[in-house]
Amino acid sequence: MRTWRVGTISMGISLVGLGLVLLVSQITDMNLTTILLSWWPLLFIILGAEILFYIYFSRKESSFVKYDILSILFVGLLGTTGIVLILLTSSGLMDQVRAAVNSEEKTVNLPGFNQKAGKGIQRVVLDTGSYPLTIESGKDEEVSVFGTYGERVMEDADALLNKPEDYLLVERNGDTLYISFKDLPIQNGLLDSGTMNLKATLIIPAELAVEIDGQSTDLVLKPRKLLNDWSVKDSGSLSVFLQDNSDIKIDARGVEELEGPENGWKMTEVKEETSEEGFVKKNGIFNIGKGKHTLTVTDTFNVNVQYP
Incomplete structure (x- = not known):
């Protein structure tokens, strides 16, 4: 009596097919995942055809059908792997895995912004957002922004920011x-951009009054030769860089730490109230030149004046 081992031929064909797939992917540089997703259903067709074939011929011959458990398990494992890949693809996880594997972190230039302040503009109200910012006064009549930011994207993909409107809102009233x-867009999933490192510089015409809401972020001010008053509120750490010919008065109110040249700050009052961390809030004046124009700082953790 002849014995038929169902599953042996299926495993043999599966091994040959898998080997061909691996060989083709290496030679043609094709995506192996895409090939596997395309051909794995053939495994069940081959195994089912083999079972039907042996059942049909076992009726004509005096034969005994025996299942090759090891071979069937191997074919089933390949098929299960294919099903898992299909589920991952349909749920979008496979695309996330591909993106994470093929991604790269790079530093990219911000799309530049240049716009004339316009006639009749007397002041600028600035919301710095959640990223550190450097603010300078300029001689030109233009408001300009330039800088860099970090992003994690797939190789050869387009930049995250393509125009100033992607990171900046400018309105006149x-x-x-x-x-x-x-705030820069954050992609959820395996390709998580996380906290991006944005470094921007904003140049504002010196003759305009400026009101800055620091949003508890770190700021750097380079006022140069101010021709109007500036004010800053709710900043984390504020660094002010002054020049030899600066003519400015810095009026700090409700600040927890005042730093700068020795004997530079004149304490006008120490407020009795304390912050949540237990720091005593201070008021102080730092004067350079005649102090014709004033930089007013309120509700800021630290003010550090850098003076040559």
Whole structure:
């Protein structure tokens, strides 16, 4: 009596097919995942055809059908792997895995922004957003932004930011120009961009009054030769860089730490109230030159004046 071992031929064909797939993917540089997703259903067709074939011929011959458990398990394992790949692809996880494997972290230039302040503009109201920012006064009449940011994207993919509107909002209302920095987009999933490192510099015409809402972020001010008053509120750490010919008065109110040249700050009052961390809030004046124009700082953790 002849014995038929169902599953042996299926495993043999599966091994040959898998070997061909691996060989083709190496030679043609094709995506192995795409090939596996395409051909794995053939495994069940081959195994089913083999079972039907042996059942049919076992009726004509005096034969005994025996199942090759090891071979069937191997074919089933390949098929299960294919099913898992299909589920991952349909749920979008496979695309996330591909993106994470093929991604790269790089530093990219911010799309530059240049716009004339316009006639009738008297002041600028600035919302710095959640990223550190450097703010300078300029001689030109233009408001300009430049800098860099870090992003994690797939290789050869387009940049995350392509135009100034992607990270900056600029609106005019009457004699005021409102400028707001937007939060950068964050992609959820395996390709998580996380906290991006944005470094931007904003240049504002020196003759305009400026009101800055620091949003508890670190700021760097380079006022140079101010021709109007500036104010900063709710900043984390504020660094002010002054020049030899600076003519400015810094009026700090409700600040927890005042730093700068020795004997530079004149304490006007120590407020009795304390912050949540237990720091005593201070008021102080730092004067360079005649102090014709004033930089007012309120509700800021630290003010550090850098003076040559």
